Amino acid sequence: MLLGACRESGTASGTALYVTTEFDPTLLLTQVRVWGEVQAGAPFGPHVLPEQPVRVLSSGETLRVLLEDGVTNGVHARVYVEGLRDGSVVARGESSVQLRDGYEVDVTLRLEPSSPDTFCLGCDGCCEDGVCTPSSRTACGTGGNTCVTCDPQRTDTCDARGVCVCGSNPACSDLTVDRCVGGQCKCGSSGPCAQGQECVDGTCRCTSNSCSGCCSGTTCEPGNTKDKCGKDGGTCRKCSRSCNADRSCN
Structure with a gap:
């Protein structure tokens, strides 16, 4: 779809x-x-x-x-x-x-x-239980839409559009980050994880969610070489002869 x-x-x-x-x-x-x-x-x-x-x-x-x-x-x-x-x-x-x-x-x-309780006509803020409410981080929204509470972990403000954001950026929903700090999406106290990594409990890791190849420690490898063969985020294997097209050892 x-x-x-x-x-x-x-x-x-x-x-x-x-x-x-x-x-x-x-x-x-x-x-x-x-x-x-x-x-x-x-x-x-x-x-x-x-x-x-x-x-x-x-x-x-x-x-x-x-x-x-x-x-x-x-x-x-x-x-x-x-x-x-x-x-x-x-x-x-x-x-x-x-x-x-x-x-x-x-x-x-x-x-x-x-339903009438989720939309308030003529409201500049958001609608909470049928009542027009000024937009804020705990009641975010504009145009009379239903108020939502911004995720305090992945956002830090409700912008003028009535959308929960991290600074001037979208909410921190990507696999490579897990929190909004000072208007920036981060993994733990560091920046976003590298491609092929997932942020898990504030640490960048190579996982089956982030890596289609194989994992060598925290690094996602293509998984198509003799020394580093594998797929679907499994641990890379060193093949005795070669790595097949399906990334299994021969």
Whole structure:
């Protein structure tokens, strides 16, 4: 599944839904969660897109939901989408559409505030239990959206957009960091970890989450050489003859 997907109109690319999401920009959505079910078929999802909330989404964002081929033409699919802001649901929408086997079909969903208590009309700050509240680190938000509490470990302020951030940077959500210190994302007391490392309890380590090759101590190696062979973040092995293409020893 893709957020911000592109396509050539009318081109067959397998059985799929091409979903357009529309919403009030003041909702400041950072992710969407999509799921649904095909009539007399298996459910799909839920999927959260994008995986990390790195930017505020724009109304009109699109995503593609790939379905299994072989559906009967004309059967209905029900699609549900939730708009998330810093992990909290602030809007919802749903729709149904008839499918065509082997083709994409369009579906447009309008995401509306999930309930009166999570959206305050005419509010410059955020909405907490139906009450307009000035935006702050413990009640972050603007435009009458639901107030959220900023993570004190990975953020240090609520910016003018009503988004929890670390200084002028996004919240420290990357694998290479675990805390916000003085407006900078760090691992422990040091800077971000190197590529191929994960920050674990304030220490940079080579793990299965961060390294597709093999780990030599805290360093992620490609894992395709005789002296350092391996994959999926396992310990590098020294092969007696050679390292195979699948990064196993020969």
